[in-house]
Amino acid sequence: MAAEAKRTPLYEEHLGAKAKLIDFGGWEMPVQYAGVIDEHHTVRTKAGLFDVSHMGEIDVRGEEALAFVQMLITNDASKLEDGKILYSPMCYPSGGIVDDLLVYRYNPQHFFLVVNASNADKDFAWMLEQAKNFNCSVENVSDQYAQLALQGPLAEIVLQRLTTVNLAQIKYYTFTHGDIQGISCLISRTGYTGEDGFEIYLSPEYGRKLWQKILEVGAPDGVQPIGLGARDTLRFEARLPLYGNELGAEITPLEAGLGIFVKLDKEDFIGRDILLTQKEQGIPRKLVGLEMIDRGIARSHYPLQKDGQEIGFVTSGSFSPTLNKNIALGLIRAELAIQGETLDVMIRGKAVKAKIIPSLFYKRST
Amino acid sequence: MNPVELKYSKEHEYARVEGNVVTFGITDHAQHSLGDVVFVELPDEGATVTAGKSYGTVESVKAVSDIVASVSGNVVEVNTQVMDSPDLLNSDPYGEGWLVKVEADDLSSLDGMMTADEYETFLAQEDH
Numbered sequence: 458m459a460a461e462a463k464r465t466p467l468y469e470e471h472l473g474a475k476a477k478l479i480d481f482g483g484w485e486m487p488v489q490y491a492g493v494i495d496e497h498h499t500v501r502t503k504a505g506l507f508d509v510s511h512m513g514e515i516d517v518r519g520e521e522a523l524a525f526v527q528m529l530i531t532n533d534a535s536k537l538e539d540g541k542i543l544y545s546p547m548c549y550p551s552g553g554i555v556d557d558l559l560v561y562r563y564n565p566q567h568f569f570l571v572v573n574a575s576n577a578d579k580d581f582a583w584m585l586e587q588a589k590n591f592n593c594s595v596e597n598v599s600d601q602y603a604q605l606a607l608q609g610p611l612a613e614i615v616l617q618r619l620t621t622v623n624l625a626q627i628k629y630y631t632f633t634h635g636d637i638q639g640i641s642c643l644i645s646r647t648g649y650t651g652e653d654g655f656e657i658y659l660s661p662e663y664g665r666k667l668w669q670k671i672l673e674v675g676a677p678d679g680v681q682p683i684g685l686g687a688r689d690t691l692r693f694e695a696r697l698p699l700y701g702n703e704l705g706a707e708i709t710p711l712e713a714g715l716g717i718f719v720k721l722d723k724e725d726f727i728g729r730d731i732l733l734t735q736k737e738q739g740i741p742r743k744l745v746g747l748e749m750i751d752r753g754i755a756r757s758h759y760p761l762q763k764d765g766q767e768i769g770f771v772t773s774g775s776f777s778p779t780l781n782k783n784i785a786l787g788l789i790r791a792e793l794a795i796q797g798e799t800l801d802v803m804i805r806g807k808a809v810k811a812k813i814i815p816s817l818f819y820k821r822s823t
Numbered sequence: 824m825n826p827v828e829l830k831y832s833k834e835h836e837y838a839r840v841e842g843n844v845v846t847f848g849i850t851d852h853a854q855h856s857l858g859d860v861v862f863v864e865l866p867d868e869g870a871t872v873t874a875g876k877s878y879g880t881v882e883s884v885k886a887v888s889d890i891v892a893s894v895s896g897n898v899v900e901v902n903t904q905v906m907d908s909p910d911l912l913n914s915d916p917y918g919e920g921w922l923v924k925v926e927a928d929d930l931s932s933l934d935g936m937m938t939a940d941e942y943e944t945f946l947a948q949e950d951h
Contacts, residue, residue, distance in 0.1 A: 783861075
């Protein structure tokens with residue numbers, strides 16, 4: 458563990474819960490508490506509590522805040538209502554992805570951007586550079602927030618015990634400000650698990666109190682703390698992309714299957730030219746779902762072959778606790794992305810057969 | 824606790840010696856640090872393994888780990904049960920979670936392995 462590893466305000470809670478800690482993007486984070494599979498099922502069937510305080514928060518304010526955000530992201534924040542949230546990639550001029558982020562719109566002069574922990578410094582520097590030509594301020598406020606995510610079918614019922622805010626009125630991808638246990642919070646109906654749930658932003662000094670309180674009132678329903686291990690298997694089953702796996706500087710959002718978050722018909726934005734060309738001339742690669750036919754687990758970066766020719770690579774792969782089988786996401790040459798076709802995953806030099814299947818492995822029933 | 828009749832390696836694997844047949848497995852510490860084991864790849868019966876070399880893999884949800892032979896010889900029995908139920912490595916690493924049995928060419932490569940006491944000391948040091 459690097460000596461300079463950053464710790465969230467919940468660090469002592471993780472130690473107390475005997476979590477296994479790992480380095481994640483420079484942060485010392487819990488990878489598991491009870492065990493990845495057990496935690497995974499807890500979120501799918503009950504609700505689980507995540508410490509995601511490592512996420513980066515960036516505040517954008519000023520006359521031209523909307524114009525700046527519009528230039529920065531591929532999705533369209535101009536049509537977004539105040540109090541709503543959108544998901545968007547943010548691209549380089551090459552069309553490759555700087556990061557993916559959540560964009561919270563307070564009003565056209567104020568946006569709150571939430572970025573990946575491991576990219577936060579890079580993103581902030583990138584945004585500062587792009588903001589030069591706009592009349593707005595860009596401030597890295599990551600240190601001012603702890604973030605907890607309560608995810609799972611029981612999330613609303615459990616959280617409602619702690620607040621007078623009517624949570625049922627907070628629709629998916631909207632947010633509000635309100636007190637939870639007397640603590641001032643930004644409450645957002647978002648998540649990264651494929652389940653219903655909330656992401657709660659609050660002052661770091663109250664992080665531990667809220668963490669303890671949620672676990673306490675959720676205990677009768679089986680609410681447990683959840684580590685990054687299950688966070689990864691949960692997001693993977695729901696085909697939610699991860700930067701460094703499905704997303705990266707060498708992958709465009711169109712290739713990553715994020716076309717619906719790329720609004721080529723809005724005003725200019727960074728990367729638009731290349732993405733427009735890709736759309737017109739054909740997207741070279743496509744993200745596909747894979748199910749292992751032979752025994753084996755496809756892991757991130759394993760090569761994919763067809764008839765002995767390399768056609769792409771695995772972006773994420775795992776045992777799926779919900780489906781109870783070994784599945785993967787792979788980025789392959791678009792013309793070979795045909796449902797039902799087989800290909801080879803190269804596992805330590807050995808060709809292991811897999812079948813192309815729909816990539817949305819899991820979708821909640823409600 | 825780690826059974827006293829076994830030999831232990833720094834890679835957190837054990838060898839159970841019965842005559843010239845050696846049973847391989849991973850230690851309780853290994854299964855604990857790996858987490859939920861979801862996949863085991865083992866050689867076929869009759870295959871040859873070499874001391875100090877990988878003979879298969881054990882995979883948890885998050886990690887892929889090579890397993891290393893402690894003696895050279897022929898695989899005489901494979902625990903096919905763990906291939907269908909890899910969680911046996913978590914629940915019973917020293918019992919039902921054994922991996923393969925190898926008829927050893929010679930047992931001298933076991934000399935460098937630790938006793939249960941030495942392994943406990945090794946674990947305590949590794950923790951710091």
